[in-house]
Amino acid sequence: MTASANDPLVRFVNVQKTYDGENLVVKNLNLDIKRGEFLTLLGPSGSGKSTCLMMLAGFETPTHGNILLQGNAINNVPPHKRDIGVVFQNYALFPHMSVVENVAFPLTVRKMNKTDAKAKAQRALDMVQLGEFGERRPGQLSGGQQQRVALARSLVFEPQLVLMDEPLGALDKKLREQMQIEIKHIHESLGVTMVFVTHDQDEALTMSDRVAVFNDGIIQQIDDPATLYECPQNSFVANFIGETNTLCGEIVSSDNQACAVQLPNGVKITAQNVAGHGAGVQTAVSLRPERVQLNDVKPDFANVFEATVIETIYHGNHVRVALDVGGQKDFRAMVRAGNIHADLNPGHKLYVGFSADDCRALDPASA
């Protein structure tokens, strides 16, 4: 089989994985990873995302199905022959070697001579701005520096694919954000395919070309970050990515695009009919808090309701407001500073308005 540039680099075909023979950790996974893309596997812990990564790295074998790399099944190829770089959450830098020896390790095991290996390792260290730290031991570096060394080590042998298993989980917030950008830049400059596992949705949205949202061993949705955020296909994705207001109700009328949903308190809202159900079916309408307008005078929207402010929390660049909308008390809105058209003091009555396009009628949320 010849691999053309347009063929996916990796294909998961009907892959299943179970550890105990009873529960499937990964249920029938089909996933194509494109050449040069930055794909993130996002999901809560236990959703099967790490298992997928470990199957790809070769540390776990699929119970069923095939994983193809460059069109070839690699189920029985041991990890050291896969030519895949892996960055682990705990860095896994070898404590008895200096930093530069660590980075040169993949080269020396490939029988490159010591001088060349060291020079190449040094260049890789320079790339992650740690050129001066080569002679130190990993234990003498900070967490962020260690992770950069691990990154350099996984890239130095020019693998076709780099896997990262929650590599930034142990870093503090500021360092994490800095590393996200750094990894993204390295990805852009080297053009290497990267698969990144995280449970942090911000990380997934800021870094990725595409994000695969995992839950319960199934990919819930795989899309670019903007689509994922703006057009979640189901309740899980809507709730997991960003914040959302979930309004449960029953569809009373529908056509292909739009539907009217009646909430338990009798209020009717117009929404996009994403799930495609007909009248009489339970649904959960998802609405992002920042799409909600708060106004003292009645605004011109498809959905306009009266509401009472319960609580206002100031966040500097925005304000979060908890509202009582027709008896539903956990309705949240987010208003940008400088865009406030209402008195937001608790107890104040005002109007909430949102367009039908921003309401997505999805499957009824299970939880």
Place this chain on the structure above:
Amino acid sequence: MDQAPALTASQSDVLPQEENGLPLKVKLRRAERMKKIRAMALIAPLFIFTLLIFAIPIGIMLVRSIDNPEVVSYLPNTKVELDKWSGEGMPPQTLTAIFATDLVQAYHDKTAATVGKRLNYDVSGMRSLIMRTARKFKSHVPVDATLDTFVKADKRWKQEKYWNALKRASGSLTPFYLLSAVDKKIDDKGDIVNVSEGQAIYVNIFWRTIWIAGVVTVISLLLGFPIAYLLANTSSKVSNTLMFCVLLPFWTSLLVRTSAWVVLLQKNGIVNSSLMNLGLIDEPLTLLFARPGVYIGFIHLLLPFVILPLYSVMKSISPGYMRAAESLGAHPAVAFVRVYLPQTLPGIGAGGVLAFILAIGYYITPALIGGPQDQMLSYFIANHANSTLNWGLASALGMILLGSTLILFTIYNRLTGASGVKMG
């Protein structure tokens, strides 16, 4: 921009300086003092116990390796004259006269035999010489005894070597025992020379001790390593059972275990009969009272001491390192050698040193299982301490054992740093 450096400067000025009139360091010391006293109080009982029961007796025992009280205490006047004598040629008349009086006095005090025994270590036959002379002199004490008086009592006094031995034994400290322990002696000219080949045994035994300890340490490490690896890398259920098996020997008396080996290793014992029934050997192997038995007994004894430090080190090595090495392209065997093995070195070192130190000092196993050619230094220490009552030599041999242990431990510590030894 201008203010920031000024602020930090003023802070750094204030902090270590006096506040309430006391430097910060003094305040810190005061605050810590109570903690230190409490810690010391917790250590004190064991420390005092160890000091009284262990350290001081050992110290006193070790002093015996250079202590030389016999001539000094029991022939006090002779000692003064011996100090004046150069030790060349025959003794002057002043010395012989005093020696004769002292000898008779020592005979009456019943200490002459002790002096004779001590001198006999140096020149054999000297005990009988001293006792015979003393007996002859006691009936009529010679006044101003000369060399001739002594020669008349026993012809051997004509020989310089007996007088030289007396001179050598006259110091209150002596290198005699320590030199004996390494098969050396001081000859009549005062030079350190090797003892005659027939008498030289201890150097040989020292190297035998080191060899046996080395062999059992290496074999124990080879056998213990895979077990420790399994213990550290298997499910807790399996590792608990395994750990139980490893620790089981600790709950059986050492003597019982060693005696059990005596039964098992006999010519018609279980080991030999099993091997013969399996058709692996045609006639029984000589295991008991021979080197193989000693090795077997030792290895069985030392395995837990090797496994436990190895296990504790291996437990702390994350399996992630092997995975990382493999993902970077290393064959599992290469990953093991280059990544896993180096990280277990502290455990190998700690287990090896522990086993080796235990082995070079061990007494029971070689004494019960070994033959005459398998006895180690400890056997001779026990022999001199219990049977021949030559405590000076026993203590000198002990000193050598202790010295080599300490040297070994120092080297190990240098190589690994203090952090290397982490038990449990």
